[in-house]
Amino acid sequence: MEFDVGIFLAQLVNPSYLSGAFLSVAVAVLSLVLATVIGFVVALGRTSRSRIGQGAAGLYTWFFRAIPALLVLLIIWNALPQLFPVLRQEWFSPFIAAFIGLGVVEAAFMAEIIRSALLSVDEGQALAGRALGMSPAKVMLKVILPQAIRIALPPTGNEFIGLVKFSSLASVISLQELLTTAQVGVNITFRYAEYYAAAIVYYLIIVSLLTLVQSQVEKKFVWTSRKKPRKLPAQEPAGQGVFS
């Protein structure tokens, strides 16, 4: 048994691991945001009555579910700058390329999650909102979305964890995220076990924190008054915090 605890511990507190972990989470967060925005538009397209909307949305989902994320990253980092000189400038960093690449791929999956969440909201809800005289946008924002979000949260948490791990793909475009950090260390020292073990610890910490955050967010979407039974209704959280 040649596991050097000293090396392992030294790597655990090594700032380059910390910054690698930070990069992984940052890429995951930003690509999830991008994926949610694009995914929402695609989901609206798929649920719309317009043939063009349905077609365009279907095409997007079909394309990005088929292409490996790794290939998308390589295309964005290598091929696009070849075609568009603006991407050869300094601002176009591996970080930006990574979050855009993972975001557009993930959007295809988020679109399906969002679509099924939107469809799972009872039809009577939109009907009631419309009967009150709410505009289509208000019906979506105030009635449908708060209910759809609750349904979309658990699968979105899964996708987010997946994205943290997918961010390791960005090593091919030289982003110094968590796994790349470990791999670089290994290449120098050949201490596989210690360096990989440190990476494991970091991934475990990240996912534990995410799970915690997710359960806190989900608690906001429990629609009961039980916690504050006699509070004034104006102070009820009512699952509206996300929008107001």
Add this chain to the structure above:
Amino acid sequence: MSETTAPASPVLSVRNLHKRYEDQHVLRGVGFDIHKGQVKAVLGPSGSGKSTMLRLMALLEPADDGEILLHGKRIGVREGGARGGAAVALPERELAKERRNIGMVFQKFNLFPHLSACRNVMLGLTSVKGVPHKDAEEQAMAMLARVGLSHRSGHFPSELSGGQQQRVAIARALVMNPDVLLFDEPTSALDPELVGEVLDVMESLAQDGMTMIVVTHEVRFARRVADEVTLFDGGVIVEQAAPDDFFDNPQHERTRKFLSHVH
């Protein structure tokens, strides 16, 4: 309860309304008027087109033919373009504005589950009429008091009984101060022992002079509260009369048959 002799223009009129769903001709030329303060009960077997008619009147679905007039003005459509062609249905955003004047209460309440009772009632005020939050809250609380639910204002729909939910739904429609309130079988989804509390609220609205069209199976309610009772069957109005005439002296065989089943 109402001055049925007053010849003032009707609040809501329906003229020759038609609706088809694929090969089904659900409404086949329905027409009637309802005047201010009048309560009209609509009876009829399921599938007779009663609920469809309400949805058309609430502008939730377009009619295939016919007119809906609110205070004599045609709603739901824009008169045909420069060539004076047929009227075209308004876009959803425009329809939304016209819907404010017509309240709707649904069979299954359709309360917003993510909002407390008070917030359910407030939402129309804040997001449609732009009433400031505090103002809207006061109005909502007053309306909840009117349906006897002040003590439940902070509860969510899942924490309320069916009868309480339907009363919140009535408050939600009422707070918008509609010209007419449409009820689509408001007690059909309720346990029998909860029907009474909802009917009581509706009766008190009628006494306060609310103009109401009530699609219902509650024959006794229709007899006691309505100014006019209508029987629907096969997408047309079979009989339309004052309650006493309707129940005691129906003119049509179809009405007699229907009443023999529900009495």
